Amino acid sequence: MVTQEQRKRQLAREKFLRQQQRRTAARRKAKMRNSVIASVLGVVVIGSAALYTTGVLKGDDKANASSQTSPSAAATSKAPDPCAKPAKGSVKKLSWKKEPAMTIDKSAKYTMDLATTCGDIDIALKASAAPHTVNSFNFLVGKGYLDHTKCHRLTAQGIYVLQCGDPQGTGMGGPGYTIPDENLKDKSLKGQVYPAGTVAMANQYNAQTKQGRHTGGSQFFLVYQDSPLPADYTPFGTISPAGMKVLKKIAAAGAQAADPTTGNTAPNATVVINKATVTKS
Secondary structure, eight states, X not given: OOOHHHHHHHHHHXXXXXXXXXXXXXXXXXXXXXXXXXXXXXXXEETTEEEEOSSOOOTTOXXXXXXXXXXXXXXXXXXXXXXXXXXXXXXXXXXXXSOOOOOSOTTSOEEEEEEETTEEEEEEEOTTTSHHHHHHHHHHHHTTTTTTEEOOEEOOBSBOEEXXXXXXXXXXXXXXXXXXOOOTTOTTOOSSEEOTTEEEEOOOOBTTTTBXXXXXXXXXXXXXXXXXXXXXXXXXXXXXXXXXXXXXXXXXXXXOOOOTTTOOOOBSSOOEEEEEEEEEO
């Protein structure tokens, strides 16, 4: 006959086992999410050049990095292309060895306008909270760096972002220099969620190894739906309501299957930044 004390010990063991199972499941889920995030927003830095990749990061091993795709890379149903043909012109091949000197007024208001084939996306920039990032885009845009570039990746599972800023349109391009992470304690980032309308930097940071800080370049992502992400990606702008309508139109058209070479899930919509401008007010 089982005594009351034995029954208590049995119940305690069962409770402990359930807790362990929940913790194991939570760790597995977190590991998978970190893998997804790294594969979507990852950056590999080789020498002074920032090379963006779509795979789980393994140092500077580009073959390994680009051969793996994330669960968020699944294609969505294809809808008619809602965008116009790109304006005439070509991408400029530009590269610099170091971050540009600080020239912006940190106390002023700046707006970046992306005149895309799908409509204008206006972004209010956070100059005081992310001065290095805003200064970098002010510099790059002034050089025509983003003009005629494609937004090369759209994710529709796990996180919901459109990624742009790569002149190569492959996820492997960058300006040649890196900028520091900034504004990671922004009040908008609550509960490890980047809210819809956020514009943030892609980078190399790996939360598991705690390595890869300060590796942003020119690639950035626009969040069209609240996305579960740890506060590791510099939030440097907020999309206007009109810009959100354009972004959601792009997202509604869906994404293509992952490219076997780059792992990119390109948007079905032909998203090209015809012209980018930064305005001080």
